[in-house]
Amino acid sequence: MSASGGEDEQPGGALHAAAALDWLATMVAVVDADGRVVHANASLEAGLGLSRRQLLGHEFEHWLSRHGPLREALRQVRAEEFSSKRFDDAMIARAGAEAIPVQVVVSRTDSPELLLVELLELGQQSRQEREEQWHRQAQASKDLIRNLAHEIKNPLGGIRGAAQLLQSELDSRELREYTRVIIHEADRLQSLVDRLLAPHRRPHVVAELNIHEVLERVRSVILAEFPRGLEVVRDYDASLPELRGDREQLIQAVLNIAHNAALALAERRAAGDARIVFKTRIARQVTVAKQRHRLALVLHVTDNGPGIPEHIKDRMFFPLVSGRDGGSGLGLSLAQTFIQQHQGTIECDSQPGHTDFRILLPLA
The missing domain is CATH 1.10.287 (Helix Hairpins)
Structure with a gap:
């Protein structure tokens, strides 16, 4: 059987359950005896940034930093020396990208000709x-x-x-x-x-809305208050579907984050190179608050400011915690509350010169 053949032609019952693999949070591939991909789940597509069609027929170890350990593990499991085999490696999503440490798990399937390869991001748990x-x-x-x-x-x-x-x-x-x-x-x-x-x-008023209309409203408010030295950049995914949410709450949540960023950019604004970026993307097969979602909206609000003070990084979303003199410490707390009321979450990655607030909102 050719590894590039259609899924209906592939042996055994392993691929009859392929649709179920798309519900897994971990990255999974079904490979043949030579280690070539015959099926990839949605999480693996998202992790590698490649479509299933691009993955089919290629040797899976192409996306691992070490060549050899996977082949040996496949041989040992196929020969029934082990029911499953684990080893640590690193996943290389694309050329030039930073390698992601993973644990590779090779397991048997119902078909002797097919094996399961699972990638677990180290530290994810x-x-x-x-x-x-x-x-x-x-x-x-x-x-x-x-x-x-x-x-x-x-x-x-x-x-x-x-x-x-x-x-x-x-x-x-x-x-x-x-x-x-x-x-x-x-x-x-x-x-x-x-x-x-x-x-x-305030009651939670839910209706269909376009997240980009929310961002445009926030953008106009921020630029009206800070008209000089600040650029607010749009990086929108126009293919995003509408979401159900409370328009006013989402505006307030994003505005609180963007307003904090603009205030933190005081020196950059004075120098004329302050920058805030609104970036929207789609994510597939994501877990938010222990709930698995097929689709989610990812909204990044990034700035080139000094970063979150180290002493409040672990407490920045707590009420009355502020990194700015005179701040009430309610902006981020309210933003988190509003996003949580949409079954979403906010995460932050910050270092001097780059702060990224990542809002995740389930769509389906």
């Missing part, structure tokens, strides 16, 4: 565990802040009212100045409490 731990900590922090905000809100009205009554009874201008300070600070705290409680008060 620990990353998911860190994300889950962070999510639990962030949720506990948000619950604490929300409950605290409710407790603060009630006596604030009484403090303000008492200060107003006292002010009306005072004849001394100096003493009235003290009551004005009390009233002003009570109003400031009331505004802060309202912002802490805002995401939980």
Whole structure:
């Protein structure tokens, strides 16, 4: 049988279950006795950046950094010396790209002529565990802040009212100045409490929307506030389908991230080379919050600023945590809350000169 033949001509029942492989988060290929690809799942297509048709008929080890270990593992499993064989290697997605450390697992199938090759990204499991731990900590922090905000809100009205009554009874201008300070600070705290409680008060209004219309709205707001020295670049995938979401929440989430970026770019704006990029792409077979999704929207908001301060990187999405003097520390927390209400997530990779906020929103 030719390795380049159609799937219906291939032996055994292994490929009758090929559609099920597309639901796996890990990258999987079915190979023949010579190690040539006869089927690749959607995760492998996405990982290598190649279509299934481009992969068929090629030796799988072409995309591994070491030649030899895969061939030996295929021989040992085919000869039934092992039921499965594991070894560490690196996947090379494309020429010039950085190699990705992986564990390669070779297993038998129902057909003696076909073997299964699975690639597990090293560190992926620990990353998911860190994300889950962070999510639990962030949720506990948000619950604490929300409950605290409710407790603060009630006596604030009484403090303000008492200060107003006292002010009306005072004849001394100096003493009235003290009551004005009390009233002003009570109003400031009331505004802060309202912002802490805002995401939980407003109903979630869902409708079909175009993410690029959301980004254009954010872009116009940012450029209106920062008209000089800042370029906001569009890198849109025009083929993206519409998504169901709350337009105003998504605008606010992206605006909070972009606004923080613009503020962090103060020196770059002064120099005239500040840059924010909005980039949209499609992702296939992604896992978000333990849910598997066939399609997802990936939105990158990147800037060429100084990066996130090291001491807040692990806490940047927590309420009241800010890396800027005078910042409320609510922008990223609210953005994360709004995206989570869309069953999505926000991740951040930051170093001096390049900060990338990656928003993942399930589509199907």
